[in-house]
Amino acid sequence: MTTSATSTPPLTKGQQDHYILEARGITKSFGGVRAVREVDFCVAPGEIVGLVGPNGSGKSTLLGCLSRDIPADRGTIEFNGEDIGGLRTMQVARRGMGRTFQNVRLFPELTVWENALLGRQWKGVGLGKLLRPPDAATRQRAGDLIDLMEIPHLTHLYAGNISGGQMRLVELVMAMMSSPTLVLLDEATSGVNPTLIESLKHYVKVLNDEENVAFIVVEHNIGFIFSIADRIVVLDDGQQLANGTPHEISENKEVIDAYLGA
Amino acid sequence: MSTVVQPAEAERRILAATARPRRKVVKYRSLIVLLLAGVGMGLVPYSGLNDSVLLTLSTMFMWIILSSSWNFISGFTGYVDFGHGVFFGLGGYVTGLLVVKAEMPFATTVPLAAVFAAVFALLIGFPLLRLRGVYFSIAMLGSFLAMRELVLMATPLTEGAQGLVLPPEVNRLFFYYLFLGGAVLIVAFAWWLRRSQFGMSLLAIKDDERGAEARGINTTLLKLTVFCLSAAITGAVGACWAYEITFIDPEIMFRDSFLINVALMTVLGGLGTVWGPVVGTVLFLMVRDTLWAEQGNSFLVVFGAFLIAIVLFMPEGIVGTVQRGERTVLGRLINRVRHRGAGAADADSLETATAVRSVQ
Structure with a gap:
């Protein structure tokens, strides 16, 4: 080459x-x-x-x-x-196509767990499904990724209250959520x-x-x-x-x- | 990823982390409180209280519905709507015109008023929801003022400043239960919305709309949907109120105080929270009416100082400060006091406990 x-x-x-x-x-x-x-x-x-x-x-x-x-x-x-x-x-x-940003873009009014769940958005999801809590597959995927990044202790903290490095990991979780x-x-x-x-x-x-x-x-x-x-x-x-x-x-x-x- | 962490293990750890809040009673605590309050309020008319108390309570329920529906677009989604009264006025006029001119039964006109308000929201929301911040607020204020003038000028249809006289016989008890039922339903819906993917997406739009779009959230569709939903609820309430007061004109249905009241109630309680509009509405009406009764017209001076104090020390509103207390001195103090006995002294536990509560 x-x-x-x-x-x-x-x-x-x-x-x-x-x-x-x-x-x-x-x-x-x-x-x-x-x-x-x-x-x-x-x-x-x-x-x-x-x-x-x-x-x-x-x-x-x-x-x-x-x-x-x-x-x-x-x-x-x-x-x-x-x-x-x-x-x-x-x-x-x-x-x-997932992505992370130069300046971290998490949603500080949501917890780390909720931020992770939001990373999974599917084409053609109806309003009825949107009005339900995230399904088991989504929660499973979020749990797997959070465990991989070794941040399960952060799941219930607001995303605005964690450190910059931890925010980078949460961003990567979000980017990976929809496989x-x-x-x-x-x-x-x-x-x-x-x-x-x-x-x-x-x-x-x-x-x-x-x-x-x-x-x-x-x-x-x-x-x-x-x-x-x-x-x-x-x-x-x-x-x-x-x-x-x-x-x-x-x-x-x-x-x-x-x-x-x- | 299975070689790194077994899915069962991941699920177990997440479940363990959320074990306490997942207990059924705690999980549905808000709904249980809401149901008990609803049943309690349902028994009030049988307690021998006079009609003026029932009217006050009925008005309070109505404002809870209005501030909660305003909270959907302004609190959850971050689009502060200073012209939301346009949907209230339109709803009232749809019912007024259909009852007076078409002699339709009241019950039929309410869903029509809701649909009319939602369609109007769709028409103006499509261009206006592209604006953000103060530009959206001003554009909505403009819509409100323009519609009031339009209703005033359309005399052949609306009777202009002369107004419309609706049937005088009104069953106050019916409206008491109607607004009580509506208030319970809308708070239950807000609770459900907050836990859903839809509600979380709305909060994401409020925090960072461009970031939400990059995560695959259809921001345009969700904003329009919640705007129309909020407008439909407000329009339906306007329709009911117009029938209850038996006379409407543009000054009554499109009054400026609507815009101020609904925003103050929600901000006092906590923007973007489930219980904020409820707490804010009750506090607002209690303080305002008490001060007015004791001080007459000068009550506004004290009332203004009260509002300034709340906004200064609780910028996230009462419920917002208690739930997300770490952001303000007062909130941290409240949390310390609340957790002193629970042995959650360290900061991590405190933050976790607070965040868990808010998820509830």
Whole structure:
């Protein structure tokens, strides 16, 4: 495998012959500023893709475009073979794309347990079902994930009353509730202590191994991303600078000059 | 995930964590209290109290329904509606017109009034619920003022300022039980709503609408649904009240004090809580009427100071402060006092206990 700035990224995980996410020519401008320029971005099933770059390189904008949180000006996005270019964020989430946010977005008026339950929203759920308490399968799923993250002692606390690191874990629980095929992690280690970062890495790997969930991980924590990613995409000034395995990226002179340093 | 944690083990631990609140009596404590209060109030007319007391209680039940329905859109969902009186007025006029001009029986007109209010809510809610915060509040206030003028100007239909005279014979006891039943039902529904996926989604919309959308919550649909539901309930109450008072005009049915009262009652008790509108309504009416009886027109000065004190020291309302007390000094104090005897001295236990109570 070679690093590439423009070509379609290679499939890296297992014997997959298709991508679950295939974005082509994504372009997004804010006024006169072109935040993302003609970026191709693909993810194979079960693949962990790191997305790195200097501040203002367009990482979060690209993530927003992929989840339809930010409408792209140009380009196509296919998720699980379906064109999601015209869908709302809510519809994309229901199709199996979970995400966490750079600034944690929990619901502080709800308990941790209720936050977890809310992560599971299904397409076509009628009002009658919505008016009932969450069903046994939803509670079971929430219980499993909360146990995996080792936070059952937090379940009845209000989400606004727990620490920043714990909030990151609860966000990951929410993102995983509807058994997604792809989860976008936006700076998940920001403000988290080293011990919890190790735990977070472990949980991501477990979920990746056992449920074959693909992850797109946006990070400034280079150690975290190099230890977890199957492939790393480097953005610079809204464009793709490099795309390859962690080893290839670490030896790429352009990347070292633009981002990693000596 | 089965190799990490066995599902049975996960379920056991979650059940263990929630074992105490899951006991049936505790779980349904609120409904039991509500039922007992309802039965108790149902016996009041047989206790020999005079009609004025019954009228006061009947009015109180009516305001509990109104503030609870306002709480659905403003408290649970976070869309503070300063024009909710438009649905009350419309409901009243639908019944007034159908009874007076079409000679329809009262019972038939109430569901029609509710449907009319809900349809109107759907029409204005679709564009206005795209607004947030103060912009939505002002837009709703505008709807209220515009509708009042419209009803005033549509003289051939509404008789304008002259008003409509409805049948004078009114069975006060009927309205007492009607509003009592309505109040019990709406509090029970609010309790149920708070525990449901729908209610939790509404609170999520209030906390962070964009975040809720990213979790797959259909925010547009849920907002419109709860707005129409709230409008339908308010419209039905307006219809009943119009028939009870036997005379309506735009000033009576679209009065400014409705907007202020319903918001104050809910905020006093606790926005977004099940019991907040009940506690707030009872306290508001008791304090206001007592002060008015003792001080005449100057009561508003003391009443205003009372409201300022409540908002200052209990910004989340009375029920909100007791349930989510950690956020205010007074709330923390209340919780310490409540848990001193229970041996829940450490902060974690205290927080857990408080949160568990709120889930109830």
